[in-house]
Amino acid sequence: MQTIKLFEGPFHEWIVFGRDSEKIDKIVDTNQYLVKTNREAILLDPGGIELFSSMLAAVVHFLPVEQITHLFASHQDPDIISSLGLWDKTLPTATLHAPWIWEGFLRHYGCNNITYNPIADEGGTLKVDGIELEFIPAHYMHASGNFGVYDPQAKILFSGDVGGGLNSHEDPMFVQDFDQHIKQIKTFHQRWMPSEKAKEAWIKRVRKLDIDLMCPQHGAIYKGKDIDRFLDWLEDLEVGTALRSS
Amino acid sequence: MRQSSELETTFFVTAVAVSARLGHVLKEAKNISLEAMNAKALVARAGENVRTFKPITDYMVELANDTIRLVADIDQEALRISKASLIALRGNEAVNHFNTAKVKAQKALYRDSFEPALQDAEKDLHLFQQNLLRNIRRLNELLEEIENRMLAANVVTSTSRLEAATVSPLYRANFEAIVEKFENAAKTIRAIVRECRKVLNVR
Ligand SMILES: [Fe+2]
Ligand SMILES: [Fe+2]
Numbered sequence: 001m002q003t004i005k006l007f008e009g010p011f012h013e014w015i016v017f018g019r020d021s022e023k024i025d026k027i028v029d030t031n032q033y034l035v036k037t038n039r040e041a042i043l044l045d046p047g048g049i050e051l052f053s054s055m056l057a058a059v060v061h062f063l064p065v066e067q068i069t070h071l072f073a074s075h076q077d078p079d080i081i082s083s084l085g086l087w088d089k090t091l092p093t094a095t096l097h098a099p100w101i102w103e104g105f106l107r108h109y110g111c112n113n114i115t116y117n118p119i120a121d122e123g124g125t126l127k128v129d130g131i132e133l134e135f136i137p138a139h140y141m142h143a144s145g146n147f148g149v150y151d152p153q154a155k156i157l158f159s160g161d162v163g164g165g166l167n168s169h170e171d172p173m174f175v176q177d178f179d180q181h182i183k184q185i186k187t188f189h190q191r192w193m194p195s196e197k198a199k200e201a202w203i204k205r206v207r208k209l210d211i212d213l214m215c216p217q218h219g220a221i222y223k224g225k226d227i228d229r230f231l232d233w234l235e236d237l238e239v240g241t242a243l244r245s246s
Numbered sequence: 247m248r249q250s251s252e253l254e255t256t257f258f259v260t261a262v263a264v265s266a267r268l269g270h271v272l273k274e275a276k277n278i279s280l281e282a283m284n285a286k287a288l289v290a291r292a293g294e295n296v297r298t299f300k301p302i303t304d305y306m307v308e309l310a311n312d313t314i315r316l317v318a319d320i321d322q323e324a325l326r327i328s329k330a331s332l333i334a335l336r337g338n339e340a341v342n343h344f345n346t347a348k349v350k351a352q353k354a355l356y357r358d359s360f361e362p363a364l365q366d367a368e369k370d371l372h373l374f375q376q377n378l379l380r381n382i383r384r385l386n387e388l389l390e391e392i393e394n395r396m397l398a399a400n401v402v403t404s405t406s407r408l409e410a411a412t413v414s415p416l417y418r419a420n421f422e423a424i425v426e427k428f429e430n431a432a433k434t435i436r437a438i439v440r441e442c443r444k445v446l447n448v449r
Contacts, residue, residue, distance in 0.1 A: 022350075053343050056360060057350035064359035085336075086343055089370075090363040110336075 001058045004173055006213060006221070007154040012037045012131045014156055015062060016215065019169045020054045029169045030079050031217055033158055035151065036063055040129035042070035042097075043087075044149055044158050045080045045217050049109075052083040056090065065090060070128055071114070072135075073098040074160035074217065075143030076105050085110025097126060097135065099145030119147055136205065138162060140198035148206075155212040162202065163230055164188060164218030175220040178229050185219060186237070193239040203231050257378060258335065261327035264385065264442045268317050268324070271392070271438050274431040275313035281431070282306035285424045288417060296413045299421065302406050306428060309395055309402070313435065316392050323385045330381050334374035340367045386446060392439050399432035 001022075007014040018031040032055055033044040041063055047055050059065060068091055073081040076099075084096070084106060092113035098106055100118030107116070123135040136148040141162050149158040165185035175181045193199060214222040214230065222230055285303040289296050344364040351357040403425055410421040 049343075053346035053350055056344075056347040057354060057357075060351050060354040060356040060359055062356075064356040065363070066359060086340060089340055089367055090360055 001054045002173065003058055003061065006033075006215070007151075007156060009153060012129075012154070014151070014154055014213075014215075016173065016221065017055060017058050018173065019171070020051060021169055022054060023169065024050060028079055028218060029167055029171075031215065031219075031221075033215060034059060034062065034068075035128065035131070035133070036067070037129035037131055039067065040069045041067050042072055042126075042128050042133070043068050044072045045074055045160070046071055046083050046087055047081075048079045049082040049086065052086045055083070056086075069094055070126065071096045072147075072149060073102070073106065074138070074148065074158075075099060075146045076102040077143065077161075080160075080217065081106060082109055084114075088112055088114045099143075099147060101145035102143075121145070123147060136209075138202050140193075140195045141202050142192040142194060150209055150211075152210070155210055156215060157206065157209060157211045157213070158215045158217075159206075160217050161188075161192065162216060162234075163214055163222060164216035165220075167219045172220060175222050175226045178226050181220060181226075182233055188218075189234065189237055190239055190241040195240060196238075199234060199237075199239050203235055207231060257382065258328055258331040260445055261324040261331065261385075263445055264389075265321060265324040265328075267438050267442055268320055271435050272314065272317045274435045274438075275310050275317065277431045278306060278313070278428055279310035281424050281427045282310060285421070288420055288424070292413065292417045296409075296417060296421070298409050299406070299413070302402060302409065305402055309399055312395055313392060316388055316395075320385060320388045320392075323381060323388060327378065327381045327385060330374065330378040334371065334378050337367065337371035337374045341371050382446065386443065389439050389443050389446070393436060393443070396432045396436040396439070399428070403429040403432070 001017050002019040004016050006016055013036055015034045016031055027050055030047050032047045035042050088110055095115045095117050097117045097119055103116050103118050119135050123137045126133045134150040136150050138146045138148045148160050165188045211227050214227045282303050289299050344367055406425040410425055
């Protein structure tokens with residue numbers, strides 16, 4: 001599992017975990033993010049059950065596991081959160097923040113101890129040891145209940161599946177050549193993102209944020225100008241393409 | 247650990263297999279019940295010269311009802327085993343995940359911080375396995391109870407045969423046919439139950 005520190009501020013840090021070389025070939029590669037202060041931490045999209053042991057082993061390089069007081073799941077997909085049943089045993093007193101519409105679904109993964117905090121459709125904010133994080137609505141991008149996480153201090157947007165692609169575990173952690181990069185993510189956005197209306201609403205919302213790093217749950221992280229390039233590119237891209245052939 | 251997970255998988259399958267076989271036991275028990283009813287009707291018609299048959303038919307009804315009740319109990323127990331073995335299987339998987347993490351985290355500064363979670367998972371697993379074993383023991387007992395009932399049925403058929411030989415020739419053939427059906431049903435039940443117990447004890 002590769003780990004990279006993305007941000008180091010006076011009170012908190014962002015760390016990304018990904019490109020697990022030990023993962024089974026047929027499951028998609030994913031990025032997991034840890035936002036930590038000296039006392040607490042939140043794990044964003046903790047990952048699938050197959051990844052759990054690697055993730056647990058990776059996070060304890062940075063903090064004692066009980067310091068993770070919050071979990072966040074952008075949506076209900078198995079690559080996001082099928083590890084929930086095991087985190088539930090590891091962090092029985094933690095709180096999981098996830099879209100309200102998925103509560104009854106996510107609990108199928110096993111959620112006996114963890115507290116489920118249903119995020120309302122409008123989003124909201126969460127203070128983790130004084131650090132304010134915003135849950136940014138991203139419904140139908142692709143899941144019908146879906147959020148990103150924005151950190152105004154670090155100027156980082158965790159964008160969930162938006163901006164992601166089906167990459168290999170050997171791909172670089174950051175976008176290097178944007179034109180090359182979009183070839184990798186085009187099909188993913190055309191096929192996985194269902195709605196033009198949702199796409200436009202999301203772009204409009206995100207353009208208002210001051211972002212240095214846009215961090216998707218799959219694929220490469222966008223820096224600076226590549227974020228604007230991505231938004232422009234997405235704006236022109238036709239999504240929901242499976243409807244064309246049916 | 248692998249061995250124990252195989253154990254739980256086997257029990258999960260076993261419980262389903264036992265449950266599936268019980269359908270036949272129930273059918274045979276209902277046959278016994280039906281034969282007992284026939285016998286009762288016959289006893290009523292034949293009157294005084296077959297009165298020794300009366301307690302036998304009562305016993306047949308009792309036997310059939312007991313078996314039907316036991317089958318329902320076994321069905322419940324098999325369901326419990328299915329659930330318990332799945333829980334144990336999941337518990338076993340959790341322990342495996344934590345152990346894998348432990349190996350992967352060997353160089354991590356805070357590697358000991360998830361030790362309590364691993365220990366809890368092991369404790370849970372132990373508890374799940376104990377529950378599973380208790381359920382299996384109970385299932386074995388219930389099957390044994392049916393088998394004992396069927397052994398008793400053997401005694402009843404012998405007695406019935408002797409009785410049938412003494413009744414008036416007018417009814418003899420009827421009684422003999424009833425006794426034979428009863429005997430066959432009991433035999434079938436015994437065979438199925440034996441098979442179930444064998445499946446349960448071969449792990
Ligand atoms: Fe997804
Ligand atoms: Fe995803």
